[in-house]
Amino acid sequence: MDSIATAIQACEWGSSKFLILSSNVFDPLIYYSHFTAFVLSLGLGTLVFIRNRKILTTRLLFVVTVLLSIWLFSDLVVWATEFSKETMFFWSLTNLIEPFVYAFSLYFVYVFISGKDLPFKYKVAVFFPLLITVVLTPTKFALLGYDLSNCDRDAVEGPLAYYAYVLELIYMLIILGLGTISYLKKKTWEERTQVLIVTLGTVFFLLSFAFGNVIGSLFSTATVLGDYSWTIGQYGLFGVPVFVALLAYIIVRFKTFNIGLLAAQALILGLVAILGLEFAFVRTKTNQILVSITLVLTGILGIMLIRSVRREIDQREHIELLAKDLELSNKQQVALIHFITHQLKGFVSKSRNIFAMISEGDYGVVPDTMKPMIDEGFASSTKGAQTIQEILNAANIKNGKVAYTMLPFDLSALVASIVATHKSSADEKGVALTFTAPESPVMFTGDQTQLENALKNLIDNTIKYTPQGSIKVSLTKDEKVIRFMTEDTGVGISKEDMAHLFTEGGHGAESMKVNVDSTGFGLYIVKNIIEGHGGKVWAESEGAGKGARFVVELPV
């Protein structure tokens, strides 16, 4: 034993503080790589867990980050300590925990991809092989002893370590296989992306985690890298928090607002961790004071940043909630209007029928003095029924309840019949209504009833807004389109009115002076019907009092 004590003394190892701070750690990079991975991974895992603790994937990610943190701490002790007993215990701990990180990562990937818990028999298959590691960890199969030969402060690994490496490789291959099969099975692009990110994220996380050990173990005896291979290996650990962050992001991706807060908290945690580490290296009082000031300032600014992000998130979530309420209210309002107009249409139609029957003498001869009132009542009820029908049509179009029955018909004959129907109302105003069309039929495949409504609406509008002069209705056809056009010498359209001409309830200020009964839904319905047939409609006017042109183009 004396010879061992002499040998240890000859190695001239530094003494460690708090297990992990010592000059035995030959490169400060090791502190940065371990602390950054430790703080950020555990911080992110905990934050995600606190926010969604009922979700199994967040619980599993939390378990992985906790195991990872224990591993990182133990590994750091192994790097720092000068006591062989501490090296032996913490080395055994890292070897015990490492395959658990892989097993829980596999469990995490399965639950994330399948959306359900791992069946019991698979749990046994995944975790039972770990029992061998657990049982044999305190035995010689795990660690053969302590290597003092080159003052390396290393434990000599037994066969159990190699068993764990093989197990880790198998877990990694299963994750890749699981991800590949699931990727091929998923049908949508979004589902495939999720599978790809979570699989590759986990694999890269495990590779970053294993990188240090693999590089160190494989190349430490090589002449090219030597002991420097352990330093290079530390760079891998910097990738660990990145991939943990990626996995955390994937879990909370549907709560996009929370991710901002999570990112801010992770950023501040990382900054404070890195600055805190400076205390391990600074030696002078001045530097210690400067680092302390920077740390306090970072802490204060960090808290302010987190509070501000949280405030913004609260506001945005509140707005989102209000928008949802508004959407619901709108839906309820539309349903109510639909119900009311439907009921009203029944009453008005009934009155119209009564006026029609009285006028036609079904209840006896109508006295001459009463006839004008009956006719007025009939006209008024007819107009009322049409107005209600227009509102109902607009509501149906808006709710997507209109279905088009597409059949071929002669559009020229249809327009001719509409013009003929409206000729009398134009004549009454002294407006000349003319119609020109090709001699041969203009065949078009569409919903004749709906198109009749649309074109009737346009011609009716033109007559209403043309107090005097002429209206020219024309129908032309070329190789690509059928063009329907009305040209009038009416009141025209101002620039202000033009902007919301085809919008829902969009009647202009000028038009209201001419047509006080306008519902504002007419042109909105026209636009929807024409677009429902793959066509387009627009208006042209040089301004108020300068007439207007309405053009409809339908595809051949």
Next chain:
Amino acid sequence: MDNKSKILFLFLFTATLISVISSYYKYQIKENYVIFQKEEDIPSPLTLFKI
């Protein structure tokens, strides 16, 4: 998570805890391990399987 799974994880956790405590007792308290002072004394991991 079903009860069978809970029992499995509880069993695994307990076994791991016992394993950690045993290792702590063996290495930290009893200091029961071999220290190799010479490189040639370090055995191969497969030595344990030799009969």
